[in-house]
Amino acid sequence: MAVRRPAALTDRELGAAYPFLPGAEAIVTELAPSLRDLIRSPVYEPARELGRARIRAAMDDPTGGTPVAALSSAAPELRYLSFLYARLLLSAAPAAAPLRRWAVAEAKQGSGRVAAAPLEEFLEVGRRLGFPLRGDGEGILVPLPDYLHLATPIREGDFRLVRQSLRAGLVRVGRDRAARLLQEGIRLRLTQPLAVAEDARAALTEGEPEFLAEVARRVPPPSSRPGSTGGPLLPDRFPPCLRRMRRLLEAGENLSHAGRFALAAFLHRGGASFETIVDAYRGAPDFDESITRYQVEHITQRDDGRGYEPPECATLRSHGLCYRDGDPTGPTPADREPDPLCHEPFLRHPLQYYRLRGGSVVDRAAADGGASGGGGSSR
Numbered sequence: 508m509a510v511r512r513p514a515a516l517t518d519r520e521l522g523a524a525y526p527f528l529p530g531a532e533a534i535v536t537e538l539a540p541s542l543r544d545l546i547r548s549p550v551y552e553p554a555r556e557l558g559r560a561r562i563r564a565a566m567d568d569p570t571g572g573t574p575v576a577a578l579s580s581a582a583p584e585l586r587y588l589s590f591l592y593a594r595l596l597l598s599a600a601p602a603a604a605p606l607r608r609w610a611v612a613e614a615k616q617g618s619g620r621v622a623a624a625p626l627e628e629f630l631e632v633g634r635r636l637g638f639p640l641r642g643d644g645e646g647i648l649v650p651l652p653d654y655l656h657l658a659t660p661i662r663e664g665d666f667r668l669v670r671q672s673l674r675a676g677l678v679r680v681g682r683d684r685a686a687r688l689l690q691e692g693i694r695l696r697l698t699q700p701l702a703v704a705e706d707a708r709a710a711l712t713e714g715e716p717e718f719l720a721e722v723a724r725r726v727p728p729p730s731s732r733p734g735s736t737g738g739p740l741l742p743d744r745f746p747p748c749l750r751r752m753r754r755l756l757e758a759g760e761n762l763s764h765a766g767r768f769a770l771a772a773f774l775h776r777g778g779a780s781f782e783t784i785v786d787a788y789r790g791a792p793d794f795d796e797s798i799t800r801y802q803v804e805h806i807t808q809r810d811d812g813r814g815y816e817p818p819e820c821a822t823l824r825s826h827g828l829c830y831r832d833g834d835p836t837g838p839t840p841a842d843r844e845p846d847p848l849c850h851e852p853f854l855r856h857p858l859q860y861y862r863l864r865g866g867s868v869v870d871r872a873a874a875d876g877g878a879s880g881g882g883g884s885s886r
C-alpha cells in the first residue's frame with residue numbers, strides 16, 4: 508500500500524502558523540489594512556485583542572507553554588494581524604524587556620510546532636528564516652557559520668561545537684537540537700524591534716496606555732524595589748563587571764550561568780531583598796519565575812542565610828566576566844574606559860570594590876536576624 512505524504516502547507520497556512528517568517532505578510536495582501544487601520548479601526552479590534560492576548564500569555568509564561576486558546580480557531584488573516592499588532596505594540600513600548608520576553612515565548616511556540624512538523628515543513632521554515640538546512644537521513648545538516656550564529660547564545664553545554672559531529676563544513680544534529688537552533692533564529696529575529704514611524708508610535712502608545720502599564724508592571728526594571736536590609740543598593744557604585752551583568756539583563760540579553768550566579772550572590776551580600784534579586788532577572792530572555800525563585804533561594808539561603816560567597820575577581824576573569832578594561836558597548840564614557848580601582852593590585856573582589864566606593868556589604872546571617880549593617884562582612 509502506498510504511503511501518502513502529508514500535504515505541504517500552502518503559503519497562507521505557513522504564514523499563519525509561522526507569522527515571523529519573511530513573506531508571511533502576503534496573507535493579508537487582499538485585506539491590505541493600513542497601519543493606521545490596524546492601530547485604530549474598530550474593524551481590527553479582534554486582531555488587537557488577540558495581539559494583546561499573545562503578549563499577556565508571554566508575560567505570564569515566557570516558556571511559551573501557555574498557548575492562546577483563541578488562536579487555534581482564528582482565521583489565518585486574524586492570526587497574522589494579531590502577531591503583527593503585538594510586535595508593533597512592543598516595538599513602540601518604552602522598555603525593551605517586554606519585547607524580548609514575548610520573542611522568547613513566540614520562538615518557543617514556533618519551534619515547538621516546527622519540531623513536530625514533517626521534515627519538508629521543518630526545512631522550509633529554516634530556509635525562509637535564512638538557514639539552508641538539509642536532511643541526510645541521519646539528522647539535520649547545518650552549515651557551520653549558521654550553527655555558530657545560532658548556538659552561540661544558547662547556554663546549554665550540549666550545544667558547544669566541540670561536542671558536535673562536524674564534517675565538510677556541516678554540523679549534523681538531531682531533530683530536537685535543530686528545532687532548538689531554529690528557536691534561537693526566531694528569537695533573534697523577533698527581538699529586533701520593528702522600525703515604527705513616530706506618528707504610529709504615538710498612536711500605539713496613546714491608544715494602549717493601560718495595557719502598556721500592565722506590561723511594565725509585569726516586567727519591572729531590575730532594582731525597582733529597595734533593598735530589605737543594609738540600606739539601599741547603590742548600583743552606580745557597582746564594579747564594572749556587575750554593572751555590565753545588570754545591563755545585559757536589562758537589555759534582555761543572555762547572561763551565562765556563572766554571571767547569573769555571581770550577580771545573585773553579589774546582590775544578596777549587597778543587602779538586596781529576595782524580590783529585588785528575582786527582579787534583576789526579569790529581563791532575561793528565558794526568564795522563568797519559578798525556576799528563578801528556586802535558584803535565588805538556593806544561592807541566598809545557604810549557610811543559614813549568609814548565602815554563597817560571590818566569586819572573586821580571578822574567577823570572574825576566568826569566565827570572561829571581568830570588564831576592568833572597559834566595555835566598548837557601555838552607555839557612558841566611564842563604562843567604556845578602564846576602571847582605575849579595578850587595576851589596583853590590592854583589588855581582589857567585587858565586594859571589596861563596592862565597599863571602597865561607598866556601598867555597604869552585609870553579613871546576611873546576622874542581618875536577617877535583625878543586625879543589619881555594613882560592618883559585618885568578611886570583605
Ligand code: SF4
Pocket residue numbers: 746747748749819820821823824828829830831849850854855856857860
Ligand atoms: S577587577 Fe574585579 S571588580 Fe573589577 S571588573 Fe574585574 S572582576 Fe569586577
